Amino acid sequence: MTRITACETGALADGEALKIDTPDRQIALFNIDGTFYATDDRCTHGNASMSEGYIEDDGTVECPLHAARFCLKTGAALCQPATEALRTYPVIISEGMVYIDLE
């Protein structure tokens, strides 16, 4: 398993997202009401960055390119044009830091 350090918990405000580069992929980290979610950054429909999407209070994010919506908890695609789920990753909060398990 590969665990990466994403950021301090205070570095990502409620309702915001952060793109994290790793050697083999880009991750989008979201903060919704103090709960952090991590998904692949690239939309499953096309070449759009989900960390630049529109984050909703209901725990979803809307793709900035064609407006597909995804559940941040499960990654499920909730509407067209996306049909494939975003990959999600476990997030660990410890001592004020946010960690993401990649595998």
Ligand code: FES
């Ligand atoms: Fe995200 Fe098309 S690129 S919905």
